[in-house]
Amino acid sequence: MKYTLTRRDLLRGAAAAVLGTAVGFPQESTAPAKKSRVILIRHKDALDENSQFNEKVIQQMLDEAVMKLLDQSDPVAAFRRLVKPEDVVGIKSNVWSYLPTPPEVEKAVKRRLLDAGVKEESIAIDDHTVRTNPIFVKSTALFNVRPLRTHYLAGMSGCIKNYIMFDVSQPDHHPDSCASLGSLFHLSQVKGKTRLNILCVLTPQYYGRGPHNFSRRYVWNYKGLIVGQDVVAVDTIGLRLLMAKRRIELGPAQEIPPVPKHIQLADTKYEIGTSDLNKIELIKLGWPDEILI
Amino acid sequence: MTDFRESIPKKILDWQATGKDMVYDRKTLFDYMDGGAEVYLAFDFKEAFVRKYQDPAKEEIALDIYDMGSPEEAFGIFSCDRQDPGVGIGQESEYGPGLLRFHQGRYFVSITAAGDEKKAEKAILELGKAVAPLLGPPGARPALLGCLPETGLKKDRTSYFHSAVNLNNRFYLAGDNILNLDARTDCVFAEYEAGGAEAGNLLIIRYPDENRAQAAYRFFNKAYLPPNAAAGAAQAEDRTWTVARVRTNFVAIVFKAPMKDDAERLHSAVRYPRK
Numbered sequence: 001m002k003y004t005l006t007r008r009d010l011l012r013g014a015a016a017a018v019l020g021t022a023v024g025f026p027q028e029s030t031a032p033a034k035k036s037r038v039i040l041i042r043h044k045d046a047l048d049e050n051s052q053f054n055e056k057v058i059q060q061m062l063d064e065a066v067m068k069l070l071d072q073s074d075p076v077a078a079f080r081r082l083v084k085p086e087d088v089v090g091i092k093s094n095v096w097s098y099l100p101t102p103p104e105v106e107k108a109v110k111r112r113l114l115d116a117g118v119k120e121e122s123i124a125i126d127d128h129t130v131r132t133n134p135i136f137v138k139s140t141a142l143f144n145v146r147p148l149r150t151h152y153l154a155g156m157s158g159c160i161k162n163y164i165m166f167d168v169s170q171p172d173h174h175p176d177s178c179a180s181l182g183s184l185f186h187l188s189q190v191k192g193k194t195r196l197n198i199l200c201v202l203t204p205q206y207y208g209r210g211p212h213n214f215s216r217r218y219v220w221n222y223k224g225l226i227v228g229q230d231v232v233a234v235d236t237i238g239l240r241l242l243m244a245k246r247r248i249e250l251g252p253a254q255e256i257p258p259v260p261k262h263i264q265l266a267d268t269k270y271e272i273g274t275s276d277l278n279k280i281e282l283i284k285l286g287w288p289d290e291i292l293i
Numbered sequence: 294m295t296d297f298r299e300s301i302p303k304k305i306l307d308w309q310a311t312g313k314d315m316v317y318d319r320k321t322l323f324d325y326m327d328g329g330a331e332v333y334l335a336f337d338f339k340e341a342f343v344r345k346y347q348d349p350a351k352e353e354i355a356l357d358i359y360d361m362g363s364p365e366e367a368f369g370i371f372s373c374d375r376q377d378p379g380v381g382i383g384q385e386s387e388y389g390p391g392l393l394r395f396h397q398g399r400y401f402v403s404i405t406a407a408g409d410e411k412k413a414e415k416a417i418l419e420l421g422k423a424v425a426p427l428l429g430p431p432g433a434r435p436a437l438l439g440c441l442p443e444t445g446l447k448k449d450r451t452s453y454f455h456s457a458v459n460l461n462n463r464f465y466l467a468g469d470n471i472l473n474l475d476a477r478t479d480c481v482f483a484e485y486e487a488g489g490a491e492a493g494n495l496l497i498i499r500y501p502d503e504n505r506a507q508a509a510y511r512f513f514n515k516a517y518l519p520p521n522a523a524a525g526a527a528q529a530e531d532r533t534w535t536v537a538r539v540r541t542n543f544v545a546i547v548f549k550a551p552m553k554d555d556a557e558r559l560h561s562a563v564r565y566p567r568k
Contacts, residue, residue, distance in 0.1 A: 256465070258462060
């Protein structure tokens with residue numbers, strides 16, 4: 001019997017074998033298959049010298065990412081591939097006070113939804129009250145938008161974990177390193193509705209301390225967005241970024257935050273996307289400095 | 294916790310208490326701290342008192358006082374996440390940018406800046422100094438710490454806890470709970486040095502009974518050590534040694550010892566309590 005990732009697996013660099021291929025490196029694939037496209041876009045001016053978000057640049061980053069994701073040459077045309085004017089759209093944000101979804105990203109998404117013809121009154125941005133928010137209750141489309149950070153239990157808080165507020169009980173997902181998070185995407189309020197996942201890596205957090213697992217010293221200005229329609233693929237790329245940063249800052253022994261098994265299980269058990277890097281087409285756009293992955 | 298709350302200053306320098314004071318118990322702690330609550334619930338946490346302060350620029354700091362049920366448990370939660378230098382507040386303390394942590398009696402306290410850490414530093418430290426004397430006399434440290442060999446022990450890197458979630462955040466061992474840790478197990482994890490170099494880590498676990506200790510030892514050998522390892526000992530992939538031993542209701546494991554002899558020496562120095 002093989003148990004999940006142990007310290008010895010990390011020491012021999014076998015993380016990929018134990019976490020599926022979620023954290024490994026792509027190898028030549030023999031059979032052609034449709035890959036999940038994920039866009040990593042970065043811009044050196046996404047934050048200014050005071051670490052304030054630049055709304056105009058972020059809009060431009062989102063536009064370029066979605067155009068590339070959907071092979072479109074115009075951002076509004078790209079968003080029209082994602083929504084119809086009659087859609088009722090919930091933008092699932094994250095309000096965690098220490099590292100919330102930047103309002104600039106929320107606004108950028110909303111602006112393009114309006115441009116694509118969705119009515120203002122048919123759009124809501126919410127986090128903790130999504131289960132009762134009237135727009136979310138009758139939503140026909142969801143946009144999943146949150147920052148990337150480490151988490152005491154799940155190892156990583158990404159777009160998969162962002163849907164935890166759709167369930168009646170959040171603690172029910174805590175056992176076994178939050179292994180069941182992938183099941184959230186089968187809830188009736190959610191299933192089949194997610195049109196886009198945006199993992200904000202503008203200021204990701206690679207390590208956590210204190211009661212809220214937050215200390216600003218572990219947040220860095222990466223100035224990027226990871227965008228895709230496959231939530232597992234998006235989080236898989238996010239995990240690779242966290243691991244790369246942790247390897248540099250904390251050393252190989254702390255490369256993996258304990259223990260992000262929910263990402264692989266979202267693929268192999270809940271079948272909501274792929275964590276296999278062989279099946280992910282990662283396209284990198286923009287600022288290349290210290291890209292890490 | 295009610296007796297001292299009213300004595301906590303509502304103003305520190307130019308930072309003023311803001312909003313309503315909040316109290317969270319074992320059922321409601323998730324409302325305050327998301328999944329991080331599990332780390333506290335793995336101890337004998339009773340309740341948390343939370344007060345926020347703001348300066349004129351609306352920067353915020355949060356005072357959290359956790360009643361951990363006993364001084365041993367307060368030491369435990371403090372000891373699991375210690376990295377910064379002490380600042381002489383409470384029984385033991387540490388301060389790093391924007392985060393003061395200390396324990397006093399059965400209470401663990403953290404004071405956190407949400408924004409500009411430098412700007413908040415003075416107020417955080419002053420608030421800590423004002424709160425610590427209100428929390429009663431110092432308390433005892435866990436008796437299990439007495440099992441640790443003293444030679445080479447890094448005292449400020451010694452942790453006390455019960456559950457796998459705390460072990461993995463302190464020293465990642467495995468995704469599964471391969472040592473069968475839970476609220477009824479007591480653990481100390483310590484780091485050792487010799488001649489300025491790392492000399493290994495020691496994990497001592499006290500199980501409620503001998504049967505559980507024996508079962509956990511056997512399971513650890515099967516789940517963690519290679520199949521061809523001599524009983525309880527193996528050289529890991531980084532060339533360091535892992536050596537595990539079981540004695541009565543205790544399991545002791547040395548990780549990262551440079552040589553097998555180093556691991557055995559550390560084991561032989563463990564001071565098991567007399568029956």
